[in-house]
Amino acid sequence: MTATDPLSGPDKEQALKELAGTTLFGSLPAGILETLLPHVALITLSEGGTLFSQGERARNVYVLSSGIIALSRASGDAERVVALIEPGETFAEAVMFLRSQQYPVSAKALEASRLWAIDAEHFTQMLSLSTDACLSLIQCMTGHLIEQLVDIERLTLHTATSRFIAYLLAHTEREAGGSSIVHLKVPKSVIASRLSIVPATLSRTLAKLSREGLLEVYDSDILITDIEGLQARASEVSPQKVV
Amino acid sequence: MTATDPLSGPDKEQALKELAGTTLFGSLPAGILETLLPHVALITLSEGGTLFSQGERARNVYVLSSGIIALSRASGDAERVVALIEPGETFAEAVMFLRSQQYPVSAKALEASRLWAIDAEHFTQMLSLSTDACLSLIQCMTGHLIEQLVDIERLTLHTATSRFIAYLLAHTEREAGGSSIVHLKVPKSVIASRLSIVPATLSRTLAKLSREGLLEVYDSDILITDIEGLQARASEVSPQKVV
């Protein structure tokens, strides 16, 4: 992991442009974002590199510029990927509001990555000066809350198969024809962890769906041949009605 | 469900006092909270009454004064309790920042309850006038994010038994002696749903722990006889190491 600080000219422009493209920083009144720039650093990670570890003192808020970051949470000797961050997304936005002041997850690069690291203290300072910044952060956190709620819903109410299909459908780019290709950008073992499935089961799931003629598997490329069929199975629940 | 608006004298005082006791409203600069009072209504629900339903247009933010509220999320024909609200807690705080403007869960009273309903629009308005209010909300949402993260961790990494023990331990009031009593304030079926267990399994779990001499069950009162033994089993994970 390498970090530069302060940013030099061209990086500075790039940072400004990329931050402005996020929900978190995109709707700030002119000038506010610039005041933050002196406290932004460029970080580069090589594949497999660790950005921070669970429990570590939280110092920065991040924007991913390129690459992929996996956020994972460990408990005892078990660990699970809880989120996959793609370019243009922010993460660890509310880290300085945690009682513990510690990152609640670990962040690791799944491929070589570039990130902008914003100093948490100065970010907080900016929040206290701008309601617009606060509202953006709230907006952003609301999104995360809903995502987590949906995650919980899937984990508790849906089967491994329907969870995987939901993942697949969420990652298919719309294509004109009746069939479309989804390229898996991370190893299947990571997707499995993200969905709380064991890799062996994910493999079997893929084989099953393939046998059923819903999709075809070519390594990390999945050809979807029957999107309606998949959609139908995605909403299957493992019943358990209550209250 | 009955609602009054505007509040009369004594209710007004009560509302002011109770709102001031929450994280969300407690640290507002003097005077700000008062401006909100005209937009606060008192709502009473009888046992089993519905406050709002999933998908309904979101109009209010709530503070629970007395009683118990279950927040649950449905998907298909399955449903799960995702949170149990106790007096003094706020909920649906960020509801007006949702794209859909709809409640993502349903809220039902498990016993007769009183609540303060704050008009969402005026609450938002107050946020845009006070950074302190924003920061309180952010603080509050951060708490919810961590709670959900821990919930997910438990659901995916721990067994039904250890989830139940964690619930039990989180609800034991410290007692001097080597043993303490936990009174379950909601039906066991609701706790089961909250923990994503089926009632029959919860019942068996209780029987098992009782046979092992870790606790004794007297209907809704659980006598904990071996807290260390329970703590040891609470951290059991269903292994699944990854990445």
Next chain:
DNA sequence: CCAGCGACTTGATGGATATCAAGTGATTCA
């Protein structure tokens, strides 16, 4: 070029927990 390793697949088996079903008490209500 082959050894070793990592990512994935596939098979055999087991275990945790859901499902289905039949109880038991306690409470409500006609």
Next chain:
DNA sequence: TGAATCACTTGATATCCATCAAGTCGCTGG
């Protein structure tokens, strides 16, 4: 007062998915 209902318990069985264990294939490095 008896019937109905509810909350819970307990038993028998089923199912999903994890575990354990061998593969295969492609890649890297000596």
